[in-house]
Amino acid sequence: MKMTVSEPGYTLTHSEEGGGLVLTLSGRISVEDADRLLTDMEAVLSEQRVGSVQIDLADVSYIDSAGVLTFFRLEDQIRQKGSDYGYTHVPSRIRGIMALIGRAGLEKPPLRSERTHEGIIETVGDAGFKVYCDFKALMTFLGDLLAAVVYLSGHLREVRWGDVLFYMRRTGAEGFPIVGLISLLIGLIIAFMSSLQLKQFGANIYVASLVSLAIVRELGPIMTAILVAGRSASAYAAEIGTMTINDEVDALVTMGFDPIRFLAVPKLIATAIVLPLLTLYSDLFGIAGGLIVGVVGLDLTPYTYLQESQRTITLFYLLSSLLKALVFAFVIAWIGCQRGFQVRGGVAAVGAATTSAVVTSILLIVIVDSVFAVVLHYVG
Amino acid sequence: MREAEPGPVIIVDGLTARFGEETILEKISFEVYRGEILCIVGGSGCGKSTLLKHMIGLLRPAVGRVLVGGVDITAADDEQVNLIRKKIGVLFQSDALLASMTLGENVGLPLDGFAGLAPRTVQLIVRMKLGMVNLGGYENHYPAELSGGMRKRGGLARAIALDPQILFFDEPSAGLDPVNTAELETLIRGINTGLGTTMVIVSHQVELVLRIADRVMMIDSEEKGIIATGTPDELRLSASDPRVRNFLFRSDTERGEGRA
Numbered sequence: 001m002k003m004t005v006s007e008p009g010y011t012l013t014h015s016e017e018g019g020g021l022v023l024t025l026s027g028r029i030s031v032e033d034a035d036r037l038l039t040d041m042e043a044v045l046s047e048q049r050v051g052s053v054q055i056d057l058a059d060v061s062y063i064d065s066a067g068v069l070t071f072f073r074l075e076d077q078i079r080q081k082g083s084d085y086g087y088t089h090v091p092s093r094i095r096g097i098m099a100l101i102g103r104a105g106l107e108k109p110p111l112r113s114e115r116t117h118e119g120i121i122e123t124v125g126d127a128g129f130k131v132y133c134d135f136k137a138l139m140t141f142l143g144d145l146l147a148a149v150v151y152l153s154g155h156l157r158e159v160r161w162g163d164v165l166f167y168m169r170r171t172g173a174e175g176f177p178i179v180g181l182i183s184l185l186i187g188l189i190i191a192f193m194s195s196l197q198l199k200q201f202g203a204n205i206y207v208a209s210l211v212s213l214a215i216v217r218e219l220g221p222i223m224t225a226i227l228v229a230g231r232s233a234s235a236y237a238a239e240i241g242t243m244t245i246n247d248e249v250d251a252l253v254t255m256g257f258d259p260i261r262f263l264a265v266p267k268l269i270a271t272a273i274v275l276p277l278l279t280l281y282s283d284l285f286g287i288a289g290g291l292i293v294g295v296v297g298l299d300l301t302p303y304t305y306l307q308e309s310q311r312t313i314t315l316f317y318l319l320s321s322l323l324k325a326l327v328f329a330f331v332i333a334w335i336g337c338q339r340g341f342q343v344r345g346g347v348a349a350v351g352a353a354t355t356s357a358v359v360t361s362i363l364l365i366v367i368v369d370s371v372f373a374v375v376l377h378y379v380g
Numbered sequence: 381m382r383e384a385e386p387g388p389v390i391i392v393d394g395l396t397a398r399f400g401e402e403t404i405l406e407k408i409s410f411e412v413y414r415g416e417i418l419c420i421v422g423g424s425g426c427g428k429s430t431l432l433k434h435m436i437g438l439l440r441p442a443v444g445r446v447l448v449g450g451v452d453i454t455a456a457d458d459e460q461v462n463l464i465r466k467k468i469g470v471l472f473q474s475d476a477l478l479a480s481m482t483l484g485e486n487v488g489l490p491l492d493g494f495a496g497l498a499p500r501t502v503q504l505i506v507r508m509k510l511g512m513v514n515l516g517g518y519e520n521h522y523p524a525e526l527s528g529g530m531r532k533r534g535g536l537a538r539a540i541a542l543d544p545q546i547l548f549f550d551e552p553s554a555g556l557d558p559v560n561t562a563e564l565e566t567l568i569r570g571i572n573t574g575l576g577t578t579m580v581i582v583s584h585q586v587e588l589v590l591r592i593a594d595r596v597m598m599i600d601s602e603e604k605g606i607i608a609t610g611t612p613d614e615l616r617l618s619a620s621d622p623r624v625r626n627f628l629f630r631s632d633t634e635r636g637e638g639r640a
């Protein structure tokens with residue numbers, strides 16, 4: 001079969017017989033010729049004024065369904081003008097193809113109209129409504145999740161500890177290198193930037209307290225949480241989302257499991273254990289980054305640097321930073337799992353849920369962090 | 381309508397299929413003739429889908445060759461293989477519809493290659509094909525909004541969009557109700573006689589196979605190869621292998637035993 005034809009595979013001739021027009025076709029007619037054939041035949045017809053049209057198909061060596069469709073389209077046009085139309089010498093094979101094509105369906109409008117673009121007001125209204133529904137769904141899931149946690153804290157044996165370990169390894173152990181590296185670099189950057197200023201006043205030693213304060217109070221918890229949100233909230237959403245569209249979640253329900261206890265709680269516990277640990281680790285690496293700048297660039301001894309850091313970090317700061325990490329962990333598991341359970345439809349929806357899990361959890365982490373900043377200011 | 385080129389359309393020559401260490405099919409050879417309906421049957425997991433994927437060049441055989449239209453697709457370059465792929469239509473065991481597109485867009489996908497086709501023509505061809513598989517009106521639905529059997533038929537419509545010369549169907553009747561299965565049968569026959577399309581069909585539905593097949597080929601997982609080939613009648617009369625009788629003519633045997 002030739003796929004790129006510059007010449008049509010067919011020849012079209014026409015003649016008049018007894019006041020009617022006969023179009024004789026020969027050769028092969030396939031999809032690539034469909035449009036051209038229609039134009040050719042229309043051109044012949046526009047030149048003549050005819051009472052009837054006959055199509056002679058005796059010499060057609062090959063025709064596919066798109067070719068036959070072309071004749072049907074011509075037929076509709078001619079019948080609309082009130083002329084007669086018919087075929088002669090139709091080989092049985094072509095008759096077979098004609099029978100395959102349900103002509104009634106061709107003009108039937110689809111059951112659902114194509115998506116049209118909405119006006120600006122509808123778009124805004126729609127978006128607003130979606131945010132509202134989304135908020136409601138998030139809160140409902142939060143309630144379910146808390147209920148599941150409360151239930152399982154009374155039934156510790158029912159927790160799937162194997163899964164908890166699995167997710168601890170995936171979220172925690174595999175997250176260590178990247179968290180360490182990024183924290184170290186952030187520590188370096190802060191120390192370097194602040195040293196440029198503090199050097200002018202000969203206040204080199206304050207680099208240590210500045211770095212440790214910034215890292216322990218703010219950057220350690222939030223950087224770690226954002227990294228884990230990117231790695232794990234997305235993974236949770238993708239995993240649960242895929243299970244949802246494959247009917248796996250429904251299968252769990254029919255077997256008598258509560259999908260939230262079964263799927264979400266292990267992830268929540270794992271994240272809640274791992275994120276505070278990762279945060280501590282991130283604090284250490286951040287301070288180490290500052291230490292490098294302090295020792296190499298500012299001629300401080302490691303001992304004085306660490307002593308100054310230790311003086312700055314109070315137990316209160318450390319505990320509040322761990323508390324923050326715990327809340328962030330909850331946010332990550334909550335949003336990640338909710339987005340997964342929310343998936344409806346096909347694979348594309350899983351992708352959307354994954355993205356949304358990351359964006360929403362990071363947004364919420366930042367909001368929660370600002371609340372903490374204000375509250376801790378008054379408490380501390 | 382057949383285009384006169386002599387010889388078999390597909391030649392599978394000493395094909396061995398492996399996944400890693402595991403051999404699924406061992407040195408199998410057979411031919412598919414122009415315009416015939418070849419049905420491949422065999423127990424679940426015996427390698428039918430794997431064989432199909434080798435025949436369309438999605439998997440490369442560990443040993444052996446596959447010739448489609450005279451071209452060895454195991455050795456051909458991408459351009460040649462693509463040229464051959466345009467002549468074949470494939471219905472996968474999973475419907476393989478693209479989730480991000482409507483059913484109509486899915487079916488119109490193979491027509492995209494013909495840049496010259498007017499949108500109206502594409503629309504009509506899509507409607508025609510959807511009508512053939514009994515899905516008229518569903519062109520703007522997304523695959524996720526359809527039932528399993530409807531998606532299967534959608535995949536079928538996409539496979540036949542271009543009236544290809546060779547059609548590969550993996551379980552075309554899976555998930556279809558009896559009425560739709562009967563119509564599928566009519567459609568397969570119509571395409572086969574009207575367009576002279578060569579068809580390779582994998583199916584578990586024995587009654588359907590025995591009705592539509594010009595030839596039946598049975599694969600067995602223990603032999604890792606073909607244990608019987610022939611027309612349904614030949615197999616019914618002469619197949620002595622109990623595995624073949626049990627698989628294809630179980631109802632005959634049971635009826636016979638019942639009488640005895």
Ligand SMILES: Nc1ncnc2c1ncn2[C@@H]1O[C@H](COP(=O)(O)OP(=O)(O)OP(=O)(O)O)[C@@H](O)[C@H]1O
Binds near residue numbers: 430
């Ligand atoms: N991607 C893969 N990797 C490893 N093994 C595979 C892979 N795909 C299939 N197999 C193995 O190859 C064998 C044949 O699989 P195949 O899908 O071809 O079976 P089938 O005959 O189509 O079965 P069914 O009738 O159930 O569809 C099976 O044992 C399966 O485990």
Ligand SMILES: [Mg+2]
Binds near residue numbers: 428550
């Ligand atoms: Mg299979």
